[in-house]
Amino acid sequence: MIIKAVIGVLCAAVVLAIGIVIGHFGINNSSAPSWLNDVAKDVDESLIEKFLAEVDTIHIQENLRELTDVPHMATTPGDEKTVQTMLRRWQDADTGLDDAWREEYNVYLSFPDPNNPNKVTVANTVQHSIREREKAYTSDQDDPEVVQPYAAYSPAGHAKGKLVYANQGKPSDYEQLSQTLNLTGTIAITRYGGAGRGAKAINAAPYGVVGVLVYTDPLDINDGLMSDTNETYPHSWYMPPSGVERGSFNRDFGDLLTPFCLSLGIPPIPIQPIGFEDAYILICALGGDAAPSEWQGAFNCTYNYGGPGFKPTSEFNNSDVKMDIYNKEVIKNSANVMGVIRGSVEPDRYVIYGNHRDSWVHGAIDPSSGTSVMLEITRVLGRMVKQGIWRPRRSIIFGSWGAEEFGLIGSAEYTEQYFAKLSERTIAYINVDIAVFANATLRASAMPSLQNVIFKASKEVKSSTSVYEAWKLHSNRTSPTHGVIPRLGYLTGAGSDYAAFVHYLGISSIDMSYTYDRSKTNARIYPAYHTAYDTFDYASKYIDPGFVSHQAVARTAGNILIRLADSLLLPFNCSDYAEILEDYLNTAVTLYQQQLEAHKISIEPLKRAVAMFRTNAQQLEKMIHNSDLANETPLKVRRINDQLMLLDRAFLDPLAFPDKYAFRHVIWTSSSAGKATFPGLADAFAQAESSGLDSDWDKVHYHLSVVSQAIEGAASTLADVI
């Protein structure tokens, strides 16, 4: 009986247990919806490893070969060919994206007239004509589609006058020159560097200069080398004597037709770029006094100011230089190619990755190195999506921008058209334009909040050493928080398509590439930049043989992209932002406080704002640290992520810089003062110090208020939400 009873109890227990199991697991629990795991999912490290392993040098190399097949200047048939390439790749059934399409904008461009080439001549008993095309060393460079070297947006016109040498064409250069010479009616020859392209003409016009030539001095690009018999390309990466840097000579970025006003940043007088082969002949024949030592370049002669004009002893004697410029302004359709991978959990959050597609000639480095990298990233990610093994938490948007070379036009049009939705929804923008300037080390510029994810990704990309370690070796700084770390740059300028994202939209952005070992070269930029020599041959022989630096950039940028798209908590660090604001503040205090006080302007509000930013950043991080985000409501994660995503938006002030359209970010706006501090304050201070006017000191006060209020506003977005 006892045994029976025991058996009965045991059976009952077993049956009960079975019942419990059935009840717990066997019945679909309506309170546990299927999306519950998805919303809590974090980045998958094994997937990142898979991505890193699949990024491949051969694919990048073949991408580059295809993209550089023909010259592809914006809106030309070669450009259309690259549009088709992008669409074909991104619409591929096995390795493409969810969707890809073109978006066109009617934009204002400037081209030379192929039937009436620009001419620069010296006319006297002996005639000398400046070379109209670069010398061809390979068949690439003989392509009839290679555009004549010219200055885009230089006005057409005829100018004739005595030649003078104006160094880099900075305001101070013309000022100095005008103290010796009357510049009225002269033609100025200038070298690249020191001032923007268009600025060399804008600065010249007030002195009565009627035309400007610009060339690249071998000192600035070729470490002094000049001879194409054994020194320059095809013997090395250096620029051949006839090489000419083309470029946009519009000072501002964005299409000139929109928003509805013409730029004041266009050259008022004709300007034309020439090779140093011709510049050598002209400069070494110049008369007048010797220019100062800082103005001397690499030519084996003394750079004189000009008489104005040539030495009486030169073959040109009393000759004028004559410029006949036939550039035409045209309105054409330029295409962006857009591709997307739709996010699974938060499709309304965008991580944007982009690069321009258009080049000046073949553009192997600029921009096709970046496009080759982008296509390799989309190939690997696209395949994972098509295979069904991955879909990002957030949406990823890829942009292949058009007409960047004319002033970042495609990306600027995109940000203007979709201003509201991009500003509301974009996590970050990653720009990889020239992926590899040289194969020595990573270079990255970004908002400080992104330093951490860039470091993390660069640590995970390794060959003998990690990208991170090599970077730290080449360029570093000592952080009060982190000790010695790689030096992350700032996105203060408008050098590539990140500009509209940073300055107009206030989106946290990254621009990255591989770059030089500065102990090995002083070149201002890779020597084939914007010339006919920037070809596949050049890139594969002299910039990145084996494409390993391209691969390292693809791996690093792709790793960052996946982390931004997939991390449950966005990998943004606000304390790193605070550190840079404190650094800027310290510089401002050192440089300005005494004089500000002398003008009864208090810097205390700025100090308070920065301190508040630091405090609130730490509180937010503490709150994150104390949260179990994977198990809390997804709306809590979203709330914190929104605070992180929108932080940079809080630094925008559309009224801060009334003279600089599209520059609204008060921390990163371009500055001419050259100080590592708040740009509006630095520029206003420099102006007030120079003029001494009360009205200029009022502007200093204004900018101090603008930046204090912006930082305080940003800080308040990091505080507890209510």
Place this chain on the structure above:
Amino acid sequence: MIIKAVIGVLCAAVVLAIGIVIGHFGINNSSAPSWLNDVAKDVDESLIEKFLAEVDTIHIQENLRELTDVPHMATTPGDEKTVQTMLRRWQDADTGLDDAWREEYNVYLSFPDPNNPNKVTVANTVQHSIREREKAYTSDQDDPEVVQPYAAYSPAGHAKGKLVYANQGKPSDYEQLSQTLNLTGTIAITRYGGAGRGAKAINAAPYGVVGVLVYTDPLDINDGLMSDTNETYPHSWYMPPSGVERGSFNRDFGDLLTPFCLSLGIPPIPIQPIGFEDAYILICALGGDAAPSEWQGAFNCTYNYGGPGFKPTSEFNNSDVKMDIYNKEVIKNSANVMGVIRGSVEPDRYVIYGNHRDSWVHGAIDPSSGTSVMLEITRVLGRMVKQGIWRPRRSIIFGSWGAEEFGLIGSAEYTEQYFAKLSERTIAYINVDIAVFANATLRASAMPSLQNVIFKASKEVKSSTSVYEAWKLHSNRTSPTHGVIPRLGYLTGAGSDYAAFVHYLGISSIDMSYTYDRSKTNARIYPAYHTAYDTFDYASKYIDPGFVSHQAVARTAGNILIRLADSLLLPFNCSDYAEILEDYLNTAVTLYQQQLEAHKISIEPLKRAVAMFRTNAQQLEKMIHNSDLANETPLKVRRINDQLMLLDRAFLDPLAFPDKYAFRHVIWTSSSAGKATFPGLADAFAQAESSGLDSDWDKVHYHLSVVSQAIEGAASTLADVI
């Protein structure tokens, strides 16, 4: 044995069933977190019923009595008393909010000098001095804290000259007057209406006018009645003869000290308001020609232009009018009182409800009727929170703004300080300033997307008939979609604290009150407005006896507030926005298309943008309709709600109106053209049509582009997010 077996099987079945029940319900299922129900919860209709039932007339009446105990002009001791009242109520242990605090701003105000009152005199053989204080009919009005009638921001100064009558002080009035008279050195008397307060002086100065008087004509405020023996207050709601409307004479809104520039909207010459008792004496003595019939008011004499100066036959004969104005500008601390109820699910989404606290004198109607309503709403909601029976899904922020009467200063400072976070997180702003102008009908102005929730709430507030039905009776329109509906107004002006929310932040807003039966009065506003007669006695006897209209406003506004805070899907309707854009477009086509085409300006981009808005609004609504939001990821609900919340933000363009600081909303910006269409286009068109200048037609083109791009950008935020 069979029985035993049956019993055994039955027992086993019971045990199994118990096990299943335990397993299913008894064990905490880790895959069904506790927050799951919260995130899917929708508005609770029974809670709204409870709210409506508890809103009480007696509490509102007693609120009003307490708030109007003493005059409470901004920054005075009476203002501080109301600060303490708000804090005490909102910090009450049983009926208070989660938290309440004061926020102070140092702001630029303007007061008369109590030791040196402003004087206006006519000096001749007979002396006449304008009354310096209003006549007291009750002890309230004898309070020494009743501020002398004055024009805030009128400069101090002494002006003397012959008097002229300038109607409403509009540009056209001075223009017309100057064709008859030389206005140099004159003093102009004007009546309220037609032009802004400060504008009457700003418009006068270019004609050489040295001082301006302003009064309220009995025709415009009293339906013509004038006598205090039996016609005006305390016998009725009409303004007594010595009543004077005070006010801010700054044309712009916001503190003049920030953002860092002084307004150009301040009177350049002294201006002073006076009662119609004195205006009668002055105007009826004026010489010169008779003014045209539209300039005539209710006085029983002909309104002449002035000789300039008085009739030779009048007792004043050749006298000048002399103004001695002693106003002082002072910088003082003004307080906002803030109170919050923290949201349970989405604390980072704010529904803001506000009203100003400061008055000119006792301010029973303006603003204390609104504050009494706000306090009743917070009492009922606060009690539900303290009792633990309710916590809103989203956070509710209450604002009791300071210094509104001086130019919406408290609310504008708040929006400037917290620009970024308010712009990112605010669902809507509800403004109830003067809750009851008169007790006939609801009047509401709002963004069209909020029409639906306003209608819904107004249908649920009923006595004999619903608020909705009464409203439809008094003021209606025929909607192409909805048929005959109440007429919702537009928030195009800057009449109360909604201005900074609408125009500067682009937040969907509502302004509401009870108002007149226009068949019964032509008063421009309730007659005690900004006078010493706006007291508890006046409000409770003549504006809303029994406080039932106050109650109706509290119920309607509170109902809307709860729906905005608690609805799973935000109660915004984008198609109703599309309808108004189409209406604006149709008006623009009718009025402008022909002339635009004559100037080669195409209206097609605007048509396309409006059509795209309509299409995308419908698609969004279809997507919502096809979704089972309560059972999908809360991030999907959030995504749609963000699209709805941020719609109005997409209409902001900070560069659209460079002359109007803080006006950025291209659909609702103030306009002087008086056309029910896009304001920037309407004003630019009027200017171009009048001047005929090409540069003005370029501005028309610019504004057409601005509004087309804004609508297209807004439309793109309503499209599928990727």
